[in-house]
Amino acid sequence: MKNDNFQAQSATIRVQLGSWSDLRDQACAIRFEVFVEEQQVPIAEELDAMDAACLHALAFSQQGEAIATGRLLPDGHIGRMAVRLSERKKGVGAAVLKALIEAAETRGFKEVLLGAQLHARGFYLKQGFVEFGDVFLDANIEHVMMRKELT
Numbered sequence: 218m219k220n221d222n223f224q225a226q227s228a229t230i231r232v233q234l235g236s237w238s239d240l241r242d243q244a245c246a247i248r249f250e251v252f253v254e255e256q257q258v259p260i261a262e263e264l265d266a267m268d269a270a271c272l273h274a275l276a277f278s279q280q281g282e283a284i285a286t287g288r289l290l291p292d293g294h295i296g297r298m299a300v301r302l303s304e305r306k307k308g309v310g311a312a313v314l315k316a317l318i319e320a321a322e323t324r325g326f327k328e329v330l331l332g333a334q335l336h337a338r339g340f341y342l343k344q345g346f347v348e349f350g351d352v353f354l355d356a357n358i359e360h361v362m363m364r365k366e367l368t
Contacts, residue, residue, distance in 0.1 A: 230284075230309055231277045232316040240273045243283035244297075247275075251299035258356040271296075272320055274313045278304070287313045293326040298337075314344055322367050329367065332360040 233240070245264070252258040267290060276285035285300040287310075295317050300310045321329045332355055333341045338348065346363040353360055 229279050229307075230312045232274055232312050233277070234272055234274050234316055234320055237268045237271060237273055240275050240286075241268070243275055244273055244286040244288075247283060247286045247299050247301060248297060250301060252297075252356075255302065256356075256358060258358070262356045272317070274316050274320075276300075276309050276313050285309045285313050287317050289317045289320055289329075293321055293324075293329050295321075295329050295331040298331075310340060311344060318365065318367065327367055328364050330362065330364045333363050335359045335361060338363070 237244075248263055249260070252263045253260050268288070271288040271290050274285075274287045274289075275283050278284050284304040285298075287298040288296055290296060295314065298310060298313065300313075318329055331341065331346070332353075333346070333348070335352065335358075338361060341363050342348075344365070346365045348361045348363045350362045353362075
């Protein structure tokens, strides 16, 4: 997989895109903290074979600490969006999402899709996503599918 080594910078958040082999350790730590410890997702369901094929994003604080992650699957789905609890409501998730959307646009996708946990639906609506379909369970957590058309 191509390592984009893309970096988006805001006043306080730096987002780096790269391969699973480059970003695995830090992304796993965040995903374990958010999904396995906080949301009680079984680790066998959290890590999957798709990680190696995805483009991954890591957001870093001003101090250089990895604070959020997400991934773009080869089919244009965005997933595994996770922000450390102490960093939520600060624009970190939006920065990761923006970087993944820009990467999808660069790859020629006409839309991006994601399965949003119901509690995060409002966040994705604010980012221009629209929901479709019925609520479904993933890892015993209610989700809804959402999409965003790209230009």
